Amino acid sequence: MGRHRRPPEEQATYREVFGVAEFRHLWFAQTLSSLGDQLAQVALAVLVYHRTQSALLTALTYALTYLPPIVGGPVLSGLADVLPRRRVMVFCDLARAVLVALMAIEGTPFWTLCALVFVTTLLGAPFTAARAAVLPDILEGDRYVVGAAVNNITHQASQMLGFVAGGALVVALDPRRALGVNAATFLLSALILVLGVRKRKAARDGGPRPGLWRTSRDGARLVFRDTTLRSLVSFAWLCAFYVIPEGLAAPYAATFGKDALYVGVLMAAMPTGMVIGSFLFSRFVRPSGRIRSMGWMSMVACAPLIGCGLKPGLWVVVGLWALAGAGGAYQLAANAAFVAAVPAEARGQAFGLAQSGILAGQGLGILAGGALAQVIGPETVVALAGAAGLSVATMLTMVWTQVRGDVLSSMFAPPAEVKVTASC
Structure with a gap:
């Protein structure tokens, strides 16, 4: 008889995932660096806005945490395949x-x-590609999906806590101290990775190593010549629309008052929604159901933002942004399908290309939003971003319905030995 295999539709549990020691260390390292990053982003946003009183320069600084992948992200991500x-x-x-x-x-x-x-953000491209590529080596099957959900929830929760704590600390302390805390989290993250994640050979170990430019070119061909991968990457890049509110949080908060805490509250709204949505999506929706619901959830990630055009009060805005964040949980299903379709030896480059496109699109969206906010105000810009995103999400959903059947068949077909037993 063959080795026991988990049925494709059987859901893994959070306890199973945290029972893997390597995953715990990888998760803890991510938590530390994510908390520090969000703390630093609030500090930078407040520091620049107070110094310049310019929505455009504030958005420019925030966008610089997304734009570097345009320059070197897809190329540097190849390091995750050619080096350990x-x-x-x-x-x-x-x-x-x-x-x-x-x-x-x-x-x-x-x-x-x-x-x-x-430069700091540019170095995040190979790091993110390496972490995303090594996770399927640590967790398999639906454990990977649950592990990805844990990472997503942790990242969003870190944003939520880091943004709120960052706003409070900026009120009480010098924002530059928050940057010092962020530097310390990077050091601790490196130490945890050395102690808790085991060494593995490079994915392309043995034989001549291709150059980074060739690796980047091959990865782009792999993704964009495949209809399924191209659709999944397009869903991932949709976040370029619904991230715009975060980049405008400082000038948007100024419409309610001058307290820096408002900036943190608004920045935390979408991550809070994402935490709730990701937990419910991974815990209560079956694996195949996640794939089927990607389209309408992507529309939910954009539609609530249109309500900001009515210029509602602070807590209504927070609720609209949180609902949009909950819709963004569809990214978990897109991520799982992407992993299933990409060869292991090209995983780093493919993930790096997808992630670089995400960050580049977000950066350009935030920069454009900041420029428009100078003219028509942040509330109108957020509403327009929601309307544009909803239009794109609708078109993507129409394409997705044509290819998702093949994805469901490849991901959830029963094991061969099960088919033989049934036929007997």
């Missing part, structure tokens, strides 16, 4: 600790600060 993935993550953590520490120095000129933010 743990080594890539540790190096990126250490380098970013140094760069963020330089940001915390008093008197750093604005454009120097922008350059440091740019």
Whole structure:
């Protein structure tokens, strides 16, 4: 008889996932760095807005946490396939600790600060690709989906807590101290990865290593020549529309008052919704149901933002943004389907390309939103972003209904030995 295999539709549990020691260490490292990142983003947003009183320059600084992938993200992500993935993550953590520490120095000129933010974010591309590529080696089947949900919930919860705590700390302390805390989290993350994640050979170990440019080109061909992968990447990139409110949180909060805590509350709204949505989606929806519901959930991620055009009160805005965040949980299903369709030796590059496109689209969206907010106000910009995103999500859903049958067949077909037993 063959080795026992988990039925394709059997759901894994959170206890199973946290029972894997490597996953716990990878998760803890992510938690530390995510908390520090969100704390730093609030500090940067408030620091720049108070210094310049410009929605455009504030959005520019925030966008610099997304734009660098346009320059080098797809190329640098190939490091996750040609070098050992743990080594890539540790190096990126250490380098970013140094760069963020330089940001915390008093008197750093604005454009120097922008350059440091740019390089720090650029190093996040190979780190994210390596972490995403190594996770399927640690968790298999629906454990991977639940593990990805845990990572997503953790990231969004870290945003929620980090943004609110960041707003409170900026009120009480110098925002540069928050940057120092972020540098320390990178150092701790590197230490945890060294101690808790085992060494693995490079995915393309043995034989000649292709150059990064060739790896990048091959990864792009793999993704864009395949109809399914192209659809899944398009769903991932849809977040370029519904991330715009976060980039406008500071000027949007200024419409309600001058308290920096309002900035943190608004920034935390969408992550809070994402935490709730991701938990419910991974806990109560069967694996095949997640694939089937991707389309309408992507529309929910955009539609509530249209209500901001009516200029409602603060807590109504928070509720609308949180509902949009809950709709964004469809990314869990897109991620799982993407993993199932990509060969292991190209996983780092494919994930890196997808992630770089996500960050690049978000950065451009935030930058465009900041420029428009200078003219027509942040409330109208957020409403327009929701309307545009809903239109794109509707078109993507129409395409997805034509290909999702093949995805469901490939992901949830019963094992061969089960078919034989049934036929007997």
